[in-house]
Every structure is written in C-alpha cells, then in structure tokens.
Amino acid sequence: MPGYMKRAVVFDFGGVIAEEGFREGLKAIARANGLDEVVFFEGARDLIYQTGYVTGTSDEETYWQAVRLRFGLDESDENLREQILKRFVVRPEMLSFASDLQKRGHTTGLLTDQTDWLYQLDREDGAGILMHFQFVFNSYDLHMSKRDKGLFRYVEQTLKTAPEDILFVDDNPDNIQMAAQRGWKAVLFWDYKTLKEEVVGFTTND
Numbered sequence: 001m002p003g004y005m006k007r008a009v010v011f012d013f014g015g016v017i018a019e020e021g022f023r024e025g026l027k028a029i030a031r032a033n034g035l036d037e038v039v040f041f042e043g044a045r046d047l048i049y050q051t052g053y054v055t056g057t058s059d060e061e062t063y064w065q066a067v068r069l070r071f072g073l074d075e076s077d078e079n080l081r082e083q084i085l086k087r088f089v090v091r092p093e094m095l096s097f098a099s100d101l102q103k104r105g106h107t108t109g110l111l112t113d114q115t116d117w118l119y120q121l122d123r124e125d126g127a128g129i130l131m132h133f134q135f136v137f138n139s140y141d142l143h144m145s146k147r148d149k150g151l152f153r154y155v156e157q158t159l160k161t162a163p164e165d166i167l168f169v170d171d172n173p174d175n176i177q178m179a180a181q182r183g184w185k186a187v188l189f190w191d192y193k194t195l196k197e198e199v200v201g202f203t204t205n206d
Contacts, residue, residue, distance in 0.1 A: 007106045007107070007161075007165055007167075007202070007203050008106065008107035008108070008109060008159050008161045008165060008166045008167070009098075009101055009106055009107070009108055009109075009166075009167045009169070009199055009202070009203065010108070010109040010110070010111045010135075010137075010155065010159075010166060010167070010168045010169070011094070011098065011108070011109070011110055011111070011133070011168075011169045012110075012111060012112055012168075012169060012170040012171060012172070012175065012189070013088075013110055013112035013114055013118065014088060014112065014114070014171075015170070015171030015172070015189065016094065016169055016170065016171055016189045017090065017091060017094045017095065017098075017110070017129070018088045018089055018090045018091060018094075018121075018129075019087060019088060019089040019091070020087075020088075020171065021084050021085060021086070021087035021088030021089070022045075022084055022088075023041060023045075024087045025083040025084030025085070025086075025087045026040060026041045026044050026045070026083075026084070027040070027041055028083050028087070029044075029073075029075075029080060029083050032083075033071070033073060033075075035071060040071060043067075043070055043071065044067050044071075047063065047066045047067055047070065048063055048115075049145065049147070050066070051063045051066050053115055053140075054113050054114070054115055054139050054140065054145055055139050055140065055142075055143045055144060055145055056115075056116075056139070056140040056141060056142075056143050057143060060077060060081070060115065060116070061077060064077045064080055064081075067080070081117070084117070085117060085120065085121060085124075088117075088121055090121075090125060090129060091192070093192050094192065095128075095129065095132045097192070097195075097196065097199075098132045098133060099132050101199070101203065102132075102134065104203070106203050107134055107135070107159055107161065108132070108133050108134050108135070109133055109134065109135035109136070109137060109155070109159065110130070110133045110135070110136045110137065110138075111137045111146070111151075111155060111168065111170075112137070112138055112139065113139040113145045113146050114138050114139065114140060115139075115140045116140055118130075118138055118140070135155075135158065135159065137151070137154075137155055137158075139151070142154065146170075146172075146174075146175045146178060147178075149178065149181075149182070152178060152179060152182045152184070153182070156182070163182050163183035163184050164183050164184070164185070166179075166184045166185065167184070167185040167186075167187060167198070167199060167202045167203075168184045168185070168186045168187070169187050169189050169195060169199075170186070170187075170188065170189060171188065171189045173188060176188050185202055187199075
C-alpha cells in the first residue's frame with residue numbers, strides 16, 4: 001500500500017505488558033466481601049463499559065458507585081482502586097522487548113481498554129511504562145473500546161500501516177478475534193518466550 005509503513009507490533013496492557021490487575025483486583029474485592037468471584041468480576045467488568053468509565057464518558061466515582069449499588073459494597077473509591085492498581089505488576093521483559101523492536105525500526109503501540117488508571121500507573125512507575133511505545137491507544141481517551149470495530153480501523157489509519165502488517169498481542173480471545181477479522185496478525189499471549197518467537201518471525205518476514 002503506497003505510503004504505508006510496515007511491521008507494527010501492538011500490545012495490550014493488562015495481561016500482556018503487566019499482570020492482569022483489573023480481573024485479579026476485582027476477584028480480591030469479591031473474596032474480601034464474601035461474594036462469588038466470577039459473578040462479581042463479570043458484573044463489575046460489564047459496569048465499567050455500561051457506565052462509560054472505560055471510554056472516558058464518565059468518571060471513576062460514577063463507576064464505583066454503580067458497583068456499590070449492585071453488590072452492596074461500602075468500601076471507598078480509594079480502597080477499591082488500590083486493590084486493582086497494586087495488581088498491575090509491570091513485566092520488565094515486555095517493556096524491554098517493545099523498546100528493542102523500536103530500535104530495530106519497527107513501530108510499536110499500546111492498544112488497551114483502560115481508564116485514567118493507566119496514567120496513574122505510569123506516574124507511579126516514574127513515567128517508565130508509556131515511554132516504551134510510540135503510540136498509545138487508550139479507550140479512555142478515544143471514547144472507543146476494543147468492542148468497537150471502528151477502533152481497529154482508527155489504529156490502522158493512525159499507524160499508517162496496512163492491516164496485514166500489524167501484529168496484535170492480547171490475552172483476551174474476543175479481542176484477538178476482532179483484530180483477526182480486520183486482517184491483523186493476532187496472537188493470544190501465553191508467555192514471553194512464545195510471544196518472542198511469534199514476533200521475531202513476523203518482523204523478520206519483510
């Protein structure tokens with residue numbers, strides 16, 4: 001495709017670049033309150049979309065209030081948030097891998113359904129997370145999530161990269177399917193070693 005760059009690698013955040021803090025944090029909240037982990041996680045996950053917090057059309061207070069009302073919690077926003085953020089443990093090898101890809105001339109991006117928590121995590125890490133990526137596509141800023149087909153098209157246009165030249169790494173099979181439907185090379189994340197083999201094969205096939 002004329003004028004298009006090649007070989008972009010786009011990473012999910014939670015579950016790939018860092019441990020999956022949202023899911024594990026919600027499960028911890030459920031356990032502490034004597035709630036079923038699966039029921040609470042699925043309900044709280046759905047509410048972050050339904051309230052619009054994950055797409056930046058409402059705020060954190062609105063989200064947690066909806067969670068409290070549905071599940072009868074009385075914990076503060078601060079306490080609930082802390083249970084989640086402390087479980088987003090960044091994987092240094094993944095940040096190094098993204099930086100190495102850039103040094104080799106490949107485009108790197110972060111594509112994540114996150115809220116403004118992403119920027120709090122970056123600040124707490126000493127601004128050491130987002131600097132490893134040339135592009136950051138956060139649902140909170142874009143008012144679109146990975147449930148929207150338009151988000152994948154937006155990423156292609158912003159990267160100026162053809163779909164078949166984008167490799168997307170995510171730990172959610174539904175997101176992998178959405179990307180694959182757009183023609184992206186989509187890889188379900190299992191571990192760093194397996195991912196590295198997939199990415200090296202993709203980026204050296206120019």
